[in-house]
Amino acid sequence: MEVLRHLGLIGLLLLAIYYVPSTAIPSSQCQKQCGGVEIHYPFGIGKNCSLEWFFSVKCQVQDDISKPFIGEFELLDISLTRSTVRVLNYIASFCYNPSSGLMEKEGFGFNATNTPYLFSDVHNKYTVIGCDALAYISDSNGMGYESGCVSKCRRLSDVTEGSCSGIGCCQTSIPKGMNFYKPDFDIGFNTTKIWRFNRCNYAVLMETTTFNFSSTYINTTKFNDTSAGRVPVVIDWAIRNGGTSCEIAKRNETGTYACISSNSVCMDSMNGPGYVCNCSKGYDGNPYLPNGCKDINECIQSPCPSGGICHNTNGGYRCSCRAGRKYSRQSNTCNPDTGLIIGATIGFLVLVTFFFSGYMILQKRKLKNVKREHFRQHGGLILFEKMKSEKGLCFTIFTETELVQATNNYDKSRILGKGGQGTVYKGLVKDNMHVAIKRCALVDERQKKEFGQEMLILSQINHKNIVKLLGACLEVEVPMLVYEFIPNGTLYELIHGKKQALRISFSTLLRIAHEAAEGLNFLHSYASPPIHHGDVKSANILLDENYTAKVSDFGASILAPSDEDQYVTVVQGTCGYLDPEYMQTFQLTNKSDVYSFGVILLEVLTGQVPLKLNGPEEQRSLSSNFLSAMKENNLDVLLPSHIKEHESTELIRGLAELAKQCLDMCGTNRPAMKEIADELIRLRKLSQHPWVQTDTQPESRGLLAGTPTTGFDDIEICASGYPMLDSDNLPMNPMSSYYGR
Structure with missing residues (x-):
């Protein structure tokens, strides 16, 4: 049974006999949208809302959704610039009916005769889907146009996904001027029983860009079902009226x-x-x-060249260029205005040169004044006067330029050590002499006033076990100190660090400790005025090429005060070495140095670090562990095997007793550095000649038999408010040399 229906613009055809444009202008009350589709004039919804009747759009509700229609065809969109509309076109089908065993046709024609509408030959193609399908398209409205499209395939596997080139799918173009078309199928073409896997063939005039062929269209009804039997078609429209131009x-x-x-x-x-x-x-x-x-505001699209300025005008735009450039319309570029640029450049350079020269002169004067003021603040004038009056004073005033050159502008590769007090660089000054240059971190106002005087005193210290201060740079905000260069690292490194592998003998360690004690004794007893070091630790005992001890960092010290008020200072030193009495009173004395030296003796004796940041809190302090072990007569737990096995018990006991007296909680009970040095001489002799009778040294015996020290329970290490950090993170006196770390 064949069913062929020709549906056109039903309502339009009834009034298509006369096509007369309207002169009406649409009312502002006219509906501008329907179902999300913008209705642009000359189209309109309602009376007097369109240019003429054929452009009238109906807004109908289907399935509770508003949809726009032109005649019987659903409107998808309107384009004024391309003069097109897109509507949904009906699909013609040729399907096998299992009941009758016959192929039956159902087709839809499209008739737009005597209307402003013609099918777009640019955007549409006649499309046929199926295997062994031959479908015709004809315009029987006077054009005499008739064409067809053949689609063949013997197996479903022959079909290529997305390809409409004749296997399962074919397309053909249409001519201009078509306002009517009728699809039709050749009934006799399907003779190979393809219907067994290809139940339906389809034919429709449709928009090309919206179609993507799928192989499922062959063996299912998906093509017709998915699109609900309709697909988009593009229709050209114009103001026609019988051939109007x-x-x-x-x-x-x-x-x-x-x-x-x-x-x-x-x-x-x-x-x-x-x-x-x-x-x-x-x-x-x-x-x-x-x-x-x-x-249109073309300037939104930035049509002018880079660096150009866009000026919007009615119907266009104008480009200009910034001062010094000319706009070229031919190349759309901003080219330099050579004459203006040359003149402006010369004038600018002259002006800049004049101002720059004046500025540099002012800055040099300002810098010179600043350096002069720093030099005065740091006591440079006092130093000069002393150097003039005391001939032969071995102290050099360096300029900032000299030290910058000596350190290659403070290159990172020249860094010897860094800490809370500053950074130390290796430098090479005149006469090719290697020195250690310290850039201090901070100096307070009190120290600025006393700096020159203290540098003068420190420069006169000349002892084989003290690092020599050679000079200073005073013309900077924070003074820089210049020391003799000591090449072999520190005692800390020798015991705990990277030089531990050298396996230095215990007797050598005793010698180094003794030499350090001699240096500290010199500061306490022979310097005038006496100097309290303030930061005695193994890291501040440097070792020269012969592993001779050199006490360093005495720049962090204070001179022995002349009145009680000057005893109170800021907290300085290193946690693990700090004198508990000093932590309570903030009075730095020579006995504070003695306590710290006692911790160094423990390092030599046990090989352990003064403070462990890991482990149980009660076992972190070496001095606390030591005093507890002494109290319980259980010193062996702290001693390394090579000490217990190779050193005499009397030597170990003597050194332990000396350390214990140094760590006494009461500073007045601690021995003086001279007594410590003398006792270390005795212990060194015992180490070198264990058969020597040391009972002939009553002074030493009296030292070791001194007042009993306070018990472990009375010790308080690193008082609250001073975190247990390594020395680099502790607040220290800014005059510290921090040398050799």
Whole structure:
């Protein structure tokens, strides 16, 4: 049974006999949208809302959804610039009916005769889907056009996904001027029983860009079901009225001219007779409405070259360039204005040179004044006067430039050590002498006033076990100190660090400890005025090429004060070495150095670090562990095997007793550095000649038999408020040399 229905623009055809444009202008009350589709004039919804009846759109509700229709065809969108509409076209089918055993046709034609509409030959193609399908397309409305498309395939595997080239799917173009078409299938072409896997064939005129062929269209009804039997088709529209052209329409010979907007242009239709309207170049909007074409702001798109300035004008734009450049319309570039640039450049350079020279002169004067003020603040004038009056004073005043050159502008590769007090660099000064240059971190106002005087005193210290201060740079905000260079690292490294592998003998360690004691004894007893070191630790005992001890960092010390008020200082030193009495009183004395030296003796004796940041809190302090072991007569737990096995018990006991007296909680009970040095001489002899009778040294015996020290329970290491950090993170006196770390 064959069913062929020809549906066209049903309502339109009834009134298609006469096509007369309306002169009405749409009311502002006209509906502008339906179902999400913008309805642009000349189209309109309702009476007097469209240019003429054929452009009338109906807004209908289907399945509770508003949809726009032109005649019987659902409207998808309207384009004024391309003069097209997109509507849904019906699919014609040729399907096998299992009940009758026959192939039955169901087709839909499209008739737009005597309307403004023609099928777009650019955007549409006649598409046939199926195996052994031959479908015709014809325009029986006087054109005499008839064509067809053949699609064949013997197996479903022959079909290529996405390809519409004749196997399972074919497409053919249509001519211009078609306003009617009828699809039809060749009943006798399907003779190979393809229906067993290809139940239906389809044919439809449709938009090309929206179609993507799928192999499932062959063996299922998905193509028809998914699109609900309809697919988009593009239709060209124009103001036609019996062959009207722009030339005729402008003369108003056939009716009202439709391009009524200022800044609009008329163009003859590209498909069939008639004309369409567009906005002039540089304008956008609706040319069918008064003042419908609005100026486009081209400057939003940045059409001018880089560096150019865009000026929007009616229907266009204008480019200009910044001062010193000219705009070239031919190349759309901003080219340099050579003459202006040369003149301006010369004038600018002269002006800049003048001001720069003046600025540099002022800055040099300012810098010179700043350096002079720093030199005065740091006591440079006092030093100069002393150096003049005391001939032969071995102290050098370095300039900042000299030290910058000596350190290669403080290059990182020259760094010897860093800490809370500053950074130490290795330098090479005149006469190719290697020195250690310390850039101090901070100096307070009190120290600025006393710095020159203290440098003078420290420069006069000349002892084989003390690092020599050679000079200083005083013309900077924070003074820089210059010391003799000591090459072999520190006692800390020898015991705990990277030089531990050298396996230095215990007797050598005793010698180094004794030499350090001699250096500290010199500071306490022979310097004038006496100097309290303030930061005695193994890291501040440097070792020269012969592993001779050199006490360093005495720049962090204070001179012995002349009155009680000067005893109170800021907290300085290193946690693990700090005198508990000093932590309570903030009075730095020579006995504070003795306590710290006692911790060094423990390092030599046990090989352990003064403070462990890991492990149980009660076992972190070496001095606390030692005093506890002494109290319990269990010193062996702290001694390394090579000490217990190779050193005499009397030597170990003597050194332990000496350390114990140094660590006494009461500073007055601690021995003086001279007594410590003398006792270390005795112990060194015992180490070298264990058969020597040491009972002949009553002074030493008296030292070891001194007042019993306070028990372990009375000790308080690193008082609250001073975190247990390594020395680099502790606040220290800014005059520290921090040398050799």
